[in-house]
Amino acid sequence: MKTKRPLILVTNDDGIxxxxxxTLVEVMKTLGDVVVVAPDKxxxxxxxxxxxxxxxxxxxxAIYGVKEEYSCSGTPVDCVKIAINKILKTKPDLxxxxxxxxSNMSINVIYSGTMSAAVEGAIxxxxxxxxxxxxxxxxADFSASKKIVKxxxxxxLEKGLPKGVCLNVxxxxxxxxxxxxxxxxxxxxxxxxxxxxxxxxxxGKSYFWLTGxxxxxxxxxxxxxxxxxxxxxxxxxxxxxxxTAHDSIKxxxxxxx
Amino acid sequence: MKTKRPLILVTNDDGIxxxxxxTLVEVMKTLGDVVVVAPDKxxxxxxxxxxxxxxxxxxxxAIYGVKEEYSCSGTPVDCVKIAINKILKTKPDLxxxxxxxxSNMSINVIYSGTMSAAVEGAIxxxxxxxxxxxxxxxxADFSASKKIVKxxxxxxLEKGLPKGVCLNVxxxxxxxxxxxxxxxxxxxxxxxxxxxxxxxxxxGKSYFWLTGxxxxxxxxxxxxxxxxxxxxxxxxxxxxxxxTAHDSIKxxxxxxx
Numbered sequence: 155m156k157t158k159r160p161l162i163l164v165t166n167d168d169g170i171x172x173x174x175x176x177t178l179v180e181v182m183k184t185l186g187d188v189v190v191v192a193p194d195k196x197x198x199x200x201x202x203x204x205x206x207x208x209x210x211x212x213x214x215x216a217i218y219g220v221k222e223e224y225s226c227s228g229t230p231v232d233c234v235k236i237a238i239n240k241i242l243k244t245k246p247d248l249x250x251x252x253x254x255x256x257s258n259m260s261i262n263v264i265y266s267g268t269m270s271a272a273v274e275g276a277i278x279x280x281x282x283x284x285x286x287x288x289x290x291x292x293x294a295d296f297s298a299s300k301k302i303v304k305x306x307x308x309x310x311l312e313k314g315l316p317k318g319v320c321l322n323v324x325x326x327x328x329x330x331x332x333x334x335x336x337x338x339x340x341x342x343x344x345x346x347x348x349x350x351x352x353x354x355x356x357x358g359k360s361y362f363w364l365t366g367x368x369x370x371x372x373x374x375x376x377x378x379x380x381x382x383x384x385x386x387x388x389x390x391x392x393x394x395x396x397x398t399a400h401d402s403i404k405x406x407x408x409x410x411x
Numbered sequence: 412m413k414t415k416r417p418l419i420l421v422t423n424d425d426g427i428x429x430x431x432x433x434t435l436v437e438v439m440k441t442l443g444d445v446v447v448v449a450p451d452k453x454x455x456x457x458x459x460x461x462x463x464x465x466x467x468x469x470x471x472x473a474i475y476g477v478k479e480e481y482s483c484s485g486t487p488v489d490c491v492k493i494a495i496n497k498i499l500k501t502k503p504d505l506x507x508x509x510x511x512x513x514s515n516m517s518i519n520v521i522y523s524g525t526m527s528a529a530v531e532g533a534i535x536x537x538x539x540x541x542x543x544x545x546x547x548x549x550x551a552d553f554s555a556s557k558k559i560v561k562x563x564x565x566x567x568l569e570k571g572l573p574k575g576v577c578l579n580v581x582x583x584x585x586x587x588x589x590x591x592x593x594x595x596x597x598x599x600x601x602x603x604x605x606x607x608x609x610x611x612x613x614x615g616k617s618y619f620w621l622t623g624x625x626x627x628x629x630x631x632x633x634x635x636x637x638x639x640x641x642x643x644x645x646x647x648x649x650x651x652x653x654x655t656a657h658d659s660i661k662x663x664x665x666x667x668x
Contacts (some may be wrong), residue, residue, distance in 0.1 A: 264530070
């Protein structure tokens, strides 16, 4: 029987002062001892970036009144690395990242700083979860998310996760009473159709904003995260970091080089 | 029968002036019409980062004497997005990234800007290859790489690649005559044991360099990229972007939330 409270590392990609991480810390405090190491500024879209051509800084802060809390100059993955290898004396029992302001369903997982932090936790063999709410607003209502986050984190603390697997949890933008349930799914095949928004600076030179339209190639497929979320379910995608296309090894091995 | 020369997009993560991309352009010129869109500065370790909280710039350059060439202020993935959606009139027949100065074997694939550019090509359903030489020196000898790159790129231009799959090619640091062959493998299970190098700035405050030791958990496994490279083979890992841990879906779906 475990007598010690679990040690929980909290990070995100929207920055240490975002309402989403405040919510996540609030829930995690009810489940264990919390250490926060999160970016000192928004780091959305950073994917699995790490800081190797530059230095990293951490600063002790006192925002959430938890065991230890630091802002970090780096990416979400840097935060996990520096927390595990420098700040924490023992490996955490759980890494949670988020709650992201906006969706990390489908192909977004690959661009997501939130999810990359969770994947880094899995690389370190720590049960890890990335949470996202399908609402990009700074004033998003996280009250339903709180209950969902607690249910899922409790299960993971109890049962652990298969080695090398973390969870990508997305929560639909509806009231708690309207959530139909929690569905374990696969990542939908989808893509962003980029529309580079070209503008002119005051000197007449072009610059661009990356923007786009989400295109789902798995429309109507009930085993996907996109379907679950469109139908008011919370989606959980078990997520791993072996990028090998195992099915293609034999085929390509036949080529004559 | 194809009469038109293939259109080849070249990018990298070491920056548009790195010797590795110069070598790649030189080889690709012998295979097709080349367009270069590459970062204006080193972008190693950027993973699948994209620029969404800031703007992007592209600048026409004249370094390699190819069809079109631009430096881009963004990440390697940004380069692919802006090339495909803004610069090129038609989809390229091939995206190549590299030649990276240093290894992208095993878990490095996930941190690698070079490989993320290739993965982005695959997301766009374009046959794509990331090339890396296991030599981080700016004076690395790319003469063996040239021959290897040409062999592999020719095959991919001829045969294409399975949908959603790109190639992660790593080349050992040996003479061409010492290369034992080309092996199609899986990504070895490995990790970086981080050792954060702590230093003091002139005002006495700490800062950190991310550094580490590569730990291979698949030692001696002959079907891995690490084994191939240690034994003087070129490694090819077919690489994909569905991060779903399919084997874990049923297990987690049984949980009671």
